Amino acid sequence: MKVTVEREVGGRQLTLTTGEWARQASGAVIVQFGETAVFVAAQSGPPREGIDFFPLTVDYRERTAAAGKFPGGFLKREGRPTMKEILTARLTDRPIRPLFPEGYHDEVQVMSNVLACDGENDPDVLSIIGASAALSLAPEIPFRGPLSAVRVALIDGKFILFPKQKELETTELDLVVAGTRQSILMIEGFGDQLPEEQMLEALAFGHDAIRQICEMQDELIRKVGTPAKSFTAPPVNPLTARLKRDAYSEFRHAKTTGSKHERAAAVGQLKKAWKERLFPNGANVSADGCTPPQFSSAWHDLEYRIVRDLALEGKRPDGRSATDLRAVSCAVEVLPRVHGSAVFTRGETQSLVTVVLGTVRDEQRVDGLFEEYTKRFMLDYYFPPYSVGECRPIRGPGRREIGHGALAERSVERVLPPGDKFPYTIRVISDIMESNGSSSMASVCAATLGLMDAGVPIKQPVAGISIGLVKEPDRYVLLTDIIGDEDHFGDMDFKIAGTGKGVTGIQLDLKIDGIDEKIIRETLAQAKTARLDLLRSMLTAIGRPRKDISAHAPRLVRTKIDPQKIGLLIGPGGKTIRLIQEETGTSLDVNDDGTVTISGPNQTGVDDALGRVEAMTEEIKVGKIYNGVVSAIKDFGAFIEIVPGKDGLCHISELSDGYVKSVGDVCKEGDRMQVKVIAVDDQNRVKLSRKAVLAEQGKSGEAPPESP
16 A cells, blocks of 8 residues: 655655555655655565674665666666765665664665656665665564654855755755754764864754654654564573673783784684683583584673773773874875875874876766766775785775775865866875774875875865764763774764864764764864864974975966857867967867866976967957067058967058058068057957057167068
């Protein structure tokens, strides 16, 4: 039976519909907002034998047919997911994952498919709403929802709910926030150095709408009649209590020993000793009837308890207090030949950044549901296995690498100079050389240093830090600059990037069912203190962007001409522009709006080409002296090309201050001659005078023009 609920949200109609399509799925919903529609199906399956984790898979796909388009390129069928699809799948996964009960290991798959896109409303947030609704409707999936998500923009000092694509082009904030009625579960946003208080206001504004959409889902669930859900937790592991009683002290000591690798070695030796004690000579069953998998699970639970206890007591594994940063070191210009380079090290996390500057031809073209656009800034993040002392196959960037790179990219992008002031295409590569917590924020810091080393005039330096959380029913502690164990066994990874003025990037991931405004406020304040400390350390390596770009980078300038003169610049069959490129050794790119970008290997050629373009396309000014070339001789005077493609007439009476019997006595075709514009008539005909130039220069009229 078809069931529909509707609400007006953000000035448009939001509709949830179920019961009509995909009736064999565990749960299925169509989410429509404006004329954008997303179909989401949730499906459960039996657990895989032997797994000790929750196998949740989220897939999001945008077929271009939804926008009335064909895929670009030779293949007209969509293949591997695009970066936008991968990022949206992650955006959907992150808020729903904490709302499954501990110990639930059934296979769950969520699939989002964009059916229609109106070009105004982005379907990514609708995927989160649809995933929550579909999971809530599935009777056999113990999902503890519903949750909802909204996008918030800030335009002219006013918050806007579900902004349209055109509004996002001018917004000071692009924020996606997800949560339940009670608390916030996930944040991902990017702003123009937004003050922390304003970010809190944006989150509160979004949370009000989240509650409204959660009520919609509750209404849908009631109309469908989905029964109350229950989940039976797995039996208590009998080894958990024993290990906590007998191994806690030894384990705690090992967990606070030396560096990351020293701690891992100490824990590994202790685990091996206990396993031998419980399962002597490789036995499959212990004396009290327990199995090796039960031991591994209990050992993990004990490690979880110890790391959290240490944090709550103010004793972190590496000896820091809750608010301490690890030791920071920075260096720039660490590689030859590249256009910019830097190394940022924070404890046992290290990012090596390489910066390359390119021309407009290096911009990345992006096609999808919305209008095709180009990107002039790219930050690519690489996480090789050696960074954590492991070996594994390399099969291209994974979802995590793509997500971390996108977070760092958008956190830094807000401080880049506009294209009209710095028209280069910029690519930053962050290679993680070693990792023990928050390598994405290390990439933000290293990228800032690398950009300044490359001479990119960024508005402000950006630094990033991750704040963790350990929360118990009666107390909690926030941890600055979390390491890997604190991330794995803690409850929160709250990454915040920004300048001394405000926030440029923010991302919250939780393992618990939400946090309140108080924790968010304290986290933002603690992150700001750490961020300012990081910026001070970074600026000791390089105080400001270099005045000049690398000698190995291309030279590039941009100018604007009258769009009606584009044809003049290009010339018949491209003859004119090709001639300029060949003679100056440069490349010229012309946009329809009259923007001309000139690039070349050296400044001399670029300046020469720029001079030619400006001379060819500038307005002829009365009173200005031009260095022209005689293009034709007539009885009444000479036609002189003063700029490429534009001739003027120098009447015989204006050739000299003395009597001229014949034009040929003064000049011939091909001669170079300085002339002054004395008039431009209504028909754009130009009148020139050589006599006026001679008078200004105090020369005799008999002085001959220059031969070519």
